[in-house]
Amino acid sequence: MFIELEGVTKIYNQGQINEVVALRDIDLRIEAHTLNCLRGASGCGKSTLLSIIGCVIQPTSGRAAVAGLQPARMPDRFLTVHRRRCIGFIFQNFNILPALTVRENITLPLVPLGLNRRAMAERVNRLLQRFSISHRGNFPAGRISGGELQRVAIARALVNDPPLILADEPTAHLDSGLSREFMEYMAALKQAGKTIIITSHDPQVTEHPAVDRVIDMKDGRIDVS
């Protein structure tokens, strides 16, 4: 099983006045090479769950295994290295750095790897070509269109060739045309062997034919109703 969560609970500020139980007793299994959606209202815990799967934060209790690593009680350093190798992120608003060029943005995940300039440039150029944005390579990312930004975000997530792609509300601020385009890319990535998890309550995402499974969440639990 590619991703396995057993009894995972996440409590913020445990024991304090502002204690928040974000996730309760989550059991979840996700197979490799599938496209999955996490759906639920705001505050249901889907971003927290995505963060645990993405090895960004650790569960308070329970067992988790993601692409071979058990993130519980791992120091941040090891989680970071695992993220670097195995996980590509696509954020809501894409979180591209507008002052950097398109090329520089896509190169960012490669910097800590210690590759030389030529090796980095080769990877980046391949992706620029694949997503048809080679002509924007040296443009400041703040000056390109929404559609191009989307493709830059996907390219950046793929630059380390990770087996797992996580997308957090990727179509929240996109029009239907771009949302449809985004899902086409995700479908293609699934075909290429990636495992994908997208958090969204956008029907264009959750009802896309390429989606293998929709996981509903409510109040920090997986809604099996």
Place this chain on the structure above:
Amino acid sequence: MFLNSWSIALLICGVLVLFLLGLAARSAVRVLLFWDPESDSNRQIRLENEIWLTSTLVEYGLGVQILSLAVFVLAADYFSQSIVGAMCATGSLLANDFGIPALMVKIGGVFLYGYWIVLHQLDIRSPKYPLVRLKYVYLLLLLPLVVLDLALETVYIAGLTPEIITSCCAVVFGDAAGGGTNLLSGLTHGMSLVLFYGSVLLLLAAGAVLLAAPRPWLSLVFGCLWLGFFILALMTVTTVFSSYIYAMPYHKCPFCLLKPEYRYIGFAIYAALFGGAFMGTSVVVAEPLRRLEEMGAAVSGYRKKAVGVSLLLLILFTILSSYHYVRYLIVGGEG
């Protein structure tokens, strides 16, 4: 002699090291009291972040300490121009009882802060951070050394007055055995060289064997050999090689090598020696940790790198320090 730029620079360095390592020690106390690897509380996350703070502080502290050592020797050379009988740093350092101890403590500090960084680098290789407690207890034990360093340096400077009469290096390190003031009598020129080159070969052999067939006891032997060689090398550079660099048979001084008239060759020689000695002796620090959980691979990897680098630096040091002597043997003296 506080009111001059060199004294002030030394005090700045000393205060900075105290500040950096003092802050690190504060973190160390918090970590030792509250560290709980099983917890994911905010406090534990803060403590995990503080590990990065302490390592950065100690790394900066080490950098300042190394510079402080260089500044101390250069300052002593500067002070020599105001002290009767002192012709270089040797005389200044002997002008009162605190000069040489201050120098020794500084050199010790460079090594000991460096060992902490080795421990830290090994610790973060394992997800369980097995060396956390050891590391921070060691850090707390270093604090008195930092205070001692600053205290000795301050007392040394305070004790310098221009009217003091002291000795110069020709008296201190010279061959004249009868004077009673000679610090290194007993070893002849030839004996020193035999010991020196013999030790170099022994170290190279031990290092090669250790790389090819690693054994824990061999690591310890290698480290101890390096410690002995470090002291021997300092003596040989002072009593034998330096006079060939200065092209003056009676000028035997370990410090004048750092001056511009000798093209600062002392910096290269001592950098290679200190670097090699540090890497070689750090193997002794790392080896006992192999038994801890998940440390085996990290310690082996470190040992291989440390031994390799120490041998390269040993070769570099041998070439740099022997060059003028060998040149003299082949080409003869000046003029």
Place this chain on the structure above:
Amino acid sequence: MKGALTKHLNILDYTLSSLWRRRSRNGSVLIVFAGVIFLVASFQFVTGALTETALDSLRSAPEITVQRLSAGRQTEVPLDYGGQIAGIHGVREVVPRIWGYYFDEVTGANLTVIGVDLERMPLGEKLNLTLAEGEVPEPGSTGRVLVGRSIKRIVESKGTAYLSLFRPDLSQASFAIAGVFDAATDVLTDDLIVMDIGDARDLFHISPAAATDLCVYVANLEEVPNIARKIAAALPDARVLTRSQISQTYQVVFGWRSGFASVCLLTALAAFVIFAWDKASGLSPEERREIGILKILGWETSDILAVRFWEGALVAGGAFIAGCTGAYIHVAYFDASLFRPVMVGWSVIHPSLNLVPSLQVSTLLLIFCFTVLPYMAATVIPAWRSAIVPTDSVLSGL
């Protein structure tokens, strides 16, 4: 090892771009820092140059100078002391010298007058080499003097060809200017008048059997302390000064002045360190977001710390180079005009110093310790705070 090096180069690349993106903030820190370094470096260069010039001036000085003290003040030394000193084994030559200050009421300048016997004074024959014009008078010839450039200017401004000085009884002594010292010797000669010892004796009304000091020249430099001790023992009312003692005194005085100035500059440095801390501490929301993104993308805390280190090192390095270069130009080409009043003495006549700052590694290291080290130490905690920005802050809903 190679991978680690390449990684640092990549991080350095990123840092350069990051510095450029925040150029107004980094630029302000760099400019202020360069100003502080300029001040510190200027003082160090001036001290070094003046000390070297002063020590240079001592090279031709006698190994031992003997003066006489009465009631703790210098008075005339009898010439027959010279006879006693010459009898000490190891003494090569004892040459009397008369020197004193002449206060010129018109200009308010204190001129230095030295009367020497050019035939007996070692290196007397080389004095011609120090002249820009004219020549050294024949030994024993009177009424002719060698003067520094400022004195020549004073004489010319009075419209005469003769230097007129007044004896203690207010009678006038006139001297023809035989030669003028070269500009390169200004630091020693600008306010100097060199005349025959007989003329000096006449000008100051000093008895023929006395001088102001006796210059003792010694054959073997190793013997100087011994001979000085013997002279002091034989002549209890004499003040015996060795060349190395004078040199040490110069070192201490210049060192003291430079140290005093350094202490004053420490306040400027402390203010700058606080300023730097403040600048480094303020993380804008955009910067926090950027760091969060980098960490999610796989940058470790140590990588962010490396970025901050390189940022600090590049700003400090740039400021160091700019500050030291500015200081060098200030000292070498503008004669350290901002700081001369602190370093140079009380004379009204200020020679054009032509200081050559010595660019030694030790001087640069000293400046580095005063400036760059405190700055780097001040940026450690702000750097760490920026590196521990929580990663999950970048994801929505948290």
